[in-house]
Amino acid sequence: MIQTRPQYRVKSSPSDTRGYPIDIAVFEYGPDKKKYLKMVVENKNQTRKDGRDN
Secondary structure (H helix, E strand, O other): OEOOOOOOEEOOOOOOOOOEEOOEEEEEEOOOOOEEEEEEEOOOOOOOOOOOOO
């Protein structure tokens, strides 16, 4: 299940109040019929090197 609105946000720190939007969020329904976040995908421009461990 993929949705585009409302935009899903992730906090950059525990004290962050708003967070930043993520590129792709994949959800699934649990046995209790609640929606749970299953996977987060963050895309970067090919020229950016931050967040890589090489």
